[in-house]
Amino acid sequence: TRRGVPEAILAEGKTPDETATIAVAAVETSGRALVTRASADHAEAVADALPDCTIDRDARAKTVVACDSSFERPDLDATVGIVTGGTSDAEAAGEASVVLREMGVSVERVEDVGVAHLGRVLDHLDLLREVDVLIVAAGREGALPTVAAGLVDTPVIGLPVSTGYGHGGDGEAALLGMVQSCTVLSVVNIDAGYIAGAQAGLIARAVAGARQTDQ
Amino acid sequence: TRRGVPEAILAEGKTPDETATIAVAAVETSGRALVTRASADHAEAVADALPDCTIDRDARAKTVVACDSSFERPDLDATVGIVTGGTSDAEAAGEASVVLREMGVSVERVEDVGVAHLGRVLDHLDLLREVDVLIVAAGREGALPTVAAGLVDTPVIGLPVSTGYGHGGDGEAALLGMVQSCTVLSVVNIDAGYIAGAQAGLIARAVAGARQTDQ
Amino acid sequence: TRRGVPEAILAEGKTPDETATIAVAAVETSGRALVTRASADHAEAVADALPDCTIDRDARAKTVVACDSSFERPDLDATVGIVTGGTSDAEAAGEASVVLREMGVSVERVEDVGVAHLGRVLDHLDLLREVDVLIVAAGREGALPTVAAGLVDTPVIGLPVSTGYGHGGDGEAALLGMVQSCTVLSVVNIDAGYIAGAQAGLIARAVAGARQTDQ
Amino acid sequence: TRRGVPEAILAEGKTPDETATIAVAAVETSGRALVTRASADHAEAVADALPDCTIDRDARAKTVVACDSSFERPDLDATVGIVTGGTSDAEAAGEASVVLREMGVSVERVEDVGVAHLGRVLDHLDLLREVDVLIVAAGREGALPTVAAGLVDTPVIGLPVSTGYGHGGDGEAALLGMVQSCTVLSVVNIDAGYIAGAQAGLIARAVAGARQTDQ
Amino acid sequence: TRRGVPEAILAEGKTPDETATIAVAAVETSGRALVTRASADHAEAVADALPDCTIDRDARAKTVVACDSSFERPDLDATVGIVTGGTSDAEAAGEASVVLREMGVSVERVEDVGVAHLGRVLDHLDLLREVDVLIVAAGREGALPTVAAGLVDTPVIGLPVSTGYGHGGDGEAALLGMVQSCTVLSVVNIDAGYIAGAQAGLIARAVAGARQTDQ
Amino acid sequence: TRRGVPEAILAEGKTPDETATIAVAAVETSGRALVTRASADHAEAVADALPDCTIDRDARAKTVVACDSSFERPDLDATVGIVTGGTSDAEAAGEASVVLREMGVSVERVEDVGVAHLGRVLDHLDLLREVDVLIVAAGREGALPTVAAGLVDTPVIGLPVSTGYGHGGDGEAALLGMVQSCTVLSVVNIDAGYIAGAQAGLIARAVAGARQTDQ
Amino acid sequence: TRRGVPEAILAEGKTPDETATIAVAAVETSGRALVTRASADHAEAVADALPDCTIDRDARAKTVVACDSSFERPDLDATVGIVTGGTSDAEAAGEASVVLREMGVSVERVEDVGVAHLGRVLDHLDLLREVDVLIVAAGREGALPTVAAGLVDTPVIGLPVSTGYGHGGDGEAALLGMVQSCTVLSVVNIDAGYIAGAQAGLIARAVAGARQTDQ
Amino acid sequence: TRRGVPEAILAEGKTPDETATIAVAAVETSGRALVTRASADHAEAVADALPDCTIDRDARAKTVVACDSSFERPDLDATVGIVTGGTSDAEAAGEASVVLREMGVSVERVEDVGVAHLGRVLDHLDLLREVDVLIVAAGREGALPTVAAGLVDTPVIGLPVSTGYGHGGDGEAALLGMVQSCTVLSVVNIDAGYIAGAQAGLIARAVAGARQTDQ
Ligand SMILES: Nc1ncnc2c1ncn2[C@@H]1O[C@H](COP(=O)(O)O)[C@@H](O)[C@H]1O
Ligand SMILES: Nc1ncnc2c1ncn2[C@@H]1O[C@H](COP(=O)(O)O)[C@@H](O)[C@H]1O
Ligand SMILES: Nc1ncnc2c1ncn2[C@@H]1O[C@H](COP(=O)(O)O)[C@@H](O)[C@H]1O
Ligand SMILES: Nc1ncnc2c1ncn2[C@@H]1O[C@H](COP(=O)(O)O)[C@@H](O)[C@H]1O
Ligand SMILES: [Mg+2]
Ligand SMILES: [Mg+2]
Ligand SMILES: [Mg+2]
Ligand SMILES: [Mg+2]
Ligand SMILES: [Mg+2]
Ligand SMILES: [Mg+2]
Ligand SMILES: [Mg+2]
Ligand SMILES: [Mg+2]
Secondary structure (H helix, E strand, O other), X not given: OEOOEOOEEEOOOOOHHHHHHHHHHHHHHHOEEEEEOOOHHHHHHHHHHOOOOXXXXXXXXXXEEEEOOOOOOOOOOOEEEEEEOOHHHHHHHHHHHHHHHHHOOEEEEEOOOOOOOHHHHHHOHHHHHHOOEEEEEEOOOOOHHHHHHOOOOOOEEEEEOOOOOXXXXXXXXXXHHHHOOXXXXXXXXXXXXXXXXXXXXXXXXXXXXXXHHHO | OEOOEOOEEEOOOOOHHHHHHHHHHHHHHHOEEEEEOOOHHHHHHHHHHOOOOEEEEEOOOOEEEEEOOOOXXXXXXXXXXXXXXXXXXXXXXXXXXXXXXXXXXXXXXXXOOOOOOHHHHHHOHHHHHHOOEXXXXXXXXXXXXXXXXXXXXOOEEEEEOOOOOOOOOOOHHHHHHHHOOOOOOEEOOOOOHHHHHHHHXXXXXXXXXXXXXXX | OEOOEOOEEEOOXXXXXXXXXXXXXXXXXXXXXXXXXXXXXXXXXXXXXXXXXXXXXXXOOOEEEXXXXXXXXXOOOOEEEEEEOOHHHHHHHHHHHHHHHHHOOEEEXXXXXXXXXXXXXXXXXXXXXXXXXXXXXXXXXXXXXXXXXXXXXXXXXXXXXXXXXXXXXXXXXXXXXXXXXXXXXXXXXXXXXXXXXXXXXXXXXXXXXXXXXXX | OEOOEOOEEEOOOOOHHHHHHHHHHHHHHHOEEEEEOOOHHHHHHHXXXXXXXXXXXXXXXXXXXXXXXXXXXXXXXXXXXXXXXXXXXXXXXXXXXXXXXXXXXXXXXXXXXXXXXXXXXXXXXXXXXXXXXEEEEEOOOOOHHHHHHOOOOOOEEEEEOOOOOOXXXXXXXXXXXXXXXXXXXXXXXXXXXXXXXXXXXXXXXXXXXXXXXXX | OEOOEOOEXXXXXXXXXXXXXXXXXXXXXXXXXXXXOOOHHHHHHHXXXXXXXXXXXXXXXXXXXXXXXXXXXXXXXXXXXXXXXXXXXXXXXXXXXXXXXXXXXXXXXXXXOOOOOHHHHHHOHHHHHHOOEEEEEEOXXXXXXXXXXXXXXXOXXXXXXXXXXXXXXXXXXXHHHHHOOOOOOEEOOOOOHHHHHHHHHHHHHHHHHHHHHHO | OEOOEOOEEEOOOOOHHHHHHHHHHHHHHHOEEEEEOOOHHHHHHHXXXXXXXXXXXXXXXXXXXXXXXXXXXXXXXXXXXXXXXXXXXXXXXXXXXXXXXXXXXEEEEEOOOOOOOHHHHHHOHHHHHHOOEEEEEEOOOOOHHHHHHOOOOOOEEEEEOOXXXXXXXXXXXXXXXXXXXXXXXXXXXXXXXXXXXXXXXXXXXXXXXXXXXXX | OEOOEOOEEEOOOOOHHHHHHHHHHHHHHHOEEEEEOOOHHHHHHHHHHOOOOEEEXXXXXXXXXXXXXXXXOXXXXXXXXXEEOXXXXXXXXXXXXXXXXXXXXXXXXXXOOOOXXXXXXXXXXXXXXXXXXXXXXXXXXXXXXXXXXXXXXXXXXXXXXXXXXXXXXXXXXXXXXXXXXXXXXXXXXXXXXXXXXXXXXXXXXXXXXXXXXXX | OEOOXXXXXXXXXXXXXXXXXXXXXXXXXXXXXXXXXOOHXXXXXXXXXXXXXXXXXXXXXXXXXXXXXXXXXXXXXXXXXXXXXXXXXXXXXXXXXXXHHHHOOEEEEXXXXXXXXXXHHHHOHHHHHHOOEXXXXXXXXXXXXXXXXXXXXXXXXXXXXXXXXXXXOOOHHHHHHHHOOOOOOEEOOOOOHHHHHHHHHHHHHHHHHXXXXXX
């Protein structure tokens, strides 16, 4: 646990066995293991290797969290909103969501809100304005964070997603659109749900800390 | 005049003298010369070389149009809307505007409408919906055509503009965003105001032709 | 149905089950579902999930259209020509064709017409000049839309296709060639047959509307 | 003033006159004008056009701020640290600094701290850990934010700067290094000091708000 | 003189003095100096440094050739055709032309022939078919060599020219289009008129050699 | 057969059945079919579909040639040399070789000659100097054509091959090296053995024609 | 064996049979064969084809070394350190390690040392300073060689590794970061462990030679 | 002086005054200042600011070295060879040369040796083989380091130079060619003569150290 952020094990490119071995070591050190981009096989190997842990698998987010009985998750007085434009944004957004939960931050999800249907964005305006930080995931042309950031006072983190095909596909257009945005945003790498979640969590923790200090 | 589109002389990269010589030839052949990306020097050289022509210079669009007395501009029963996001879009939008006027198409301009201030887009919704074709110019992240096309039934042509700096600057992010758009658009090259105008003009002419035929 | 354009379900990257679930919802909402980039498995899952619908699968275009008995397709008085340079352009062109049909627009196909054999282009000149809008698909160097647009008065939409190998392969050379074209064109993304068809359909609808209005 | 962030007038690409006109309008609307990327000529034109305003020019940051007598700058109980690796990072860092000051946030600057001399980074560790948010500017290989973020609990915003030559020069290597960072960061565009400052300011404002609420 | 090809001195990036010094050395070694990309200043310095040489300057091609009185240009029984699409192709085509003349090859120029006006290409078909080798220069989308090569039996060398703006400008679209061409072509670098001319000259020399041998 | 060049059927991306159908049509039209990038399955399908043809399959070149009994291959008095740097260049070089043979040109192969072992290049100097045209294939850094062209008078065609990994891999470094070559070369696309062979064949045919004419 | 560096057979892209045939030839010529990027199948084929050789397979490095009984490995008085940032760097670092061992150079490995945990780098400072040459492998943002080179006097070779996803993934950010490094480094291609090892070996051999000479 | 390498002040992008101020500080700290990419104005400002120093300006290398009277340059028993392909490589090579001299390393220059004239490379073979380290600078296709490294046992550092125009110009083709080289090389960034010199100097120092130790 660096900076209150649970370090993640990127399963992609590792065998189930290798992943499980690292997860066991993580549980030993910190009481918890967080695995991202985990296939069903990765998830099974981790569960088998940690029979005494509570296992929490999110198949859409492709994450596995294993905690031993002694582990106590923190609980922070702060909320992060996660907005997605379509079903293809679900994995990256889910990754962000899991990291935030593990950091003890409350999460509000707003799904299937696209710039092509402004109505749906406007419907959720109250929620978007109430959270402490906003993660906005978007693929293809990646315009959603720009539009959302124009409507709220909250800090917005743009999370480009590797959808789209042809020229600028695989999230490149989305990343470019977000760094060129004419509203104020910071961004993370394409599909970097873990980083977006952790960065939002660090901000949320700072806010929660400020709340706590003064109580 | 190919396809009813006045052929343009791109002054950039030509000396004022070269430009004037080609303009004189164009007036001789077709009664009119349209010069784009013309500096003040280009404009002066063209005017001096064609003392008997009516000269129409638009400094912001950097265009010069010279017509001899015999020239009769067409007049079409169709309107194109041109929407821009900021002052930096003025040159490209102006180029489109001049070509359309020369093709005999009516033009409606809506300026300084950006995705960061949705209110201003919504204010002009009636106008955006009334025209026959819509050209939407945008630089930086280029999200405006996507948002506009989600609000209207009209065919929309995206015109990316070479603003922005750093990664994806010079219009590259805008072009990518438009080809990846999740609403239906066709696009032209970065800063290609002449092409956007001419293409909108060809569509407008088809519409005007359909109107005329049936009357 | 946004802008008279049937919204499409992009099957690529979705499981057959997910695709079928979205298709069922689309039929419930609008009486019709249009699925693009559908494998045989996607097609089967959609058909199985919608036993009371008419199913129209085009294997070359990789599209599936499902309509319930109440659905009534529009019928517009306008025609779009679709020109292709080779067999590899068939999928993108087919996607365009299906969208147009669903919008109620008549389609004329001209196949296997390449810039290396100008004769075949010139053979079809009459047809190319008669339609209201022209979609020209081309891979590799993508020169066909440029040549075609130089021969007709019709608005032309260039559709770059992901053929070619090596430097500039996968449609990048074709896209660049079309945005740099020295004739008037607008373009869509590489392989974006759905967008090309829908944009042509919007123009065709504007023309048909003009025809109807005056009758 | 959108989201508490003073909107900036980007002088680059505008004439001194145009810039001054927009600045006058900004003062009329909001009591203040913030001009970025301003040459000496831009600065002079703005000062001349606003004789009754207090003018605050930062030549290294290339910013000009004009306030009329009625203007009251906010004052927030939060601090942002700005770390730079070398003299070439001064302009971008200065832009960030000015925006933060205008938002009422305290700023701590740590200059000439590079990854090639870890000693200097470690010297300032206390300060880096005390601020609420950290902006880390770096050109060339852009490793400084990664190293800094590994040492603190604070949210870090990476600001890539357009130094370096040859392959990956002009800030491209720095931007890539920051999005690929193996510590948790969010980033802004190359040289986007204004965006980095404004985003840090929004976070600082959220923290200050949390502090205030509870008092 | 390597391979019968006069080695060229690329003046761009050299001072007039440096250029003249190298030209003097070239005349001493081989009786002739060929300078490319020469400004008026370069040309004057070369002429001044070689008062006893015949100086042949082509301002459009930006070349200078200096020969001493003893120099005898070869004379080959072969012809190369050089086709250009517009005035911007003149410098590159001129460079090719000068090299060919210096190699003793006859040159036929066909100017202002573009794919947007197929008529003009077809007008020159006889000439295009009679030469031994064809160089086809083209900027923007670079489709002219593809179209030309589809009409003749002659070997065609594509010469991409650095025209065009925006995405794929500066000759990149033209180069890509030529390497992706669906007719048989070989190509040279963007603006490499000297290389195109020399390569065509080597082929012409092989043909002339075959003619001579058998006589 | 366009320009004496047998048109090729690119099997890659087509099913064996589709390939066979096109091959049958080619044999009907011209007495011969040339299939490139053919897997064993493609080859079998073609052979099965053309039981009365002579089938010539080159597994390393991945080509299949089918001729009916009436077909007469031309026979030209000219020779092309094909030089390769390693085993990975074999497919592209083989493709070139087959096209040349089908055009009736003699081929001399020189294999495994790399710039890292100049000795082997110098060993074959006589042969390299005797042929009429030289194709030099090279992957990775692609320096072989540059070195070879510095040693001979023959026209050289550079054929970049998609070897190499990492930055500039897949033939991109080789292509760039060849267009930047400081000796005179023309080039074709990465792996475009068919184009290299056909272009060399057109040159060889011109030379052979010159030989014949004068006899 | 060129320059004391055993030439390697890159198994990737070759069949097991082809690989084994080349390995047999290498053993015949030089008593040893070094195969890189070898799968289990490649390894088995090599072992089967060389029953009288000692076979040394390193599965993590994906190398196979076969030596006949007469082969005598050199032994040099020099040491190279190899530092890696994570498990994904193991293959490239292992390749370097094997080449060095075959050149007779001692190797010291320091694993799992990342810029995000400076502590671990500082822990190994003595070792890093004692070796004659340092290879530092790093993926993602590739900052480790920059940080290491700032702490030692030894020549450092940066070895970028193809980890990372999204923008700048696959080692591109790492390579850029290393060529832009603000400390003194030379680099090799992405994943080029063999080249890094061989170059370090050549330097080590020069140092060992200097040691030996003077003894 | 880090790692025995004099730290350099990059004058490019700094005013003469700023440069002089930093140079004065460097002399105060270390007795010496090394300025790279210095114009005549930079050189003059440095000389004026350091009237008591010995000033050594190399106009072709664009370097200035200022030493106070107390400064003693080291003297190492090692030699580095620097090979260049043409006059355009002089600046980068000169930068390397000056750094090496300041590190106390002997330098041997071999100029105007290109791959197009292998004879000249072979002429200098003895010298190339005698030095301890070789820097090979090359622009355009950058093949010279590959060819040279194939002929010697010495470690070779490739230094790509920003010559060449069109596709792969400005040193990009040279850099790619060097990282893809089929002989063993390490490389530095385009035009990074200072880095190449310093890295060669670190290797030379290791060799000289080994020599000294044992005496
Ligand atoms: N073949 C296609 N090309 C481009 N856009 C498509 C295609 N098929 C569907 N779409 C659009 O892509 C979006 C669907 O995104 P998703 O939420 O990922 O299903 C909708 O806006 C569709 O209209
Ligand atoms: N230095 C800067 N970096 C990024 N954005 C800026 C900067 N200065 C001004 N802006 C923003 O750029 C937009 C101004 O665009 P324009 O209409 O071209 O003046 C506004 O949204 C500003 O807030
Ligand atoms: N316009 C040109 N295009 C391509 N190569 C050229 C040109 N002019 C000269 N060269 C070649 O460039 C090299 C000259 O390089 P440099 O040593 O920089 O003068 C020689 O091989 C010339 O033959
Ligand atoms: N010509 C050069 N090439 C590469 N690095 C250089 C050069 N000259 C100076 N440097 C390095 O660049 C850094 C100076 O950066 P700056 O703070 O911008 O002056 C120092 O680490 C210098 O050693
Ligand atoms: Mg989206
Ligand atoms: Mg905009
Ligand atoms: Mg095509
Ligand atoms: Mg830095
Ligand atoms: Mg052209
Ligand atoms: Mg090779
Ligand atoms: Mg790493
Ligand atoms: Mg060179």
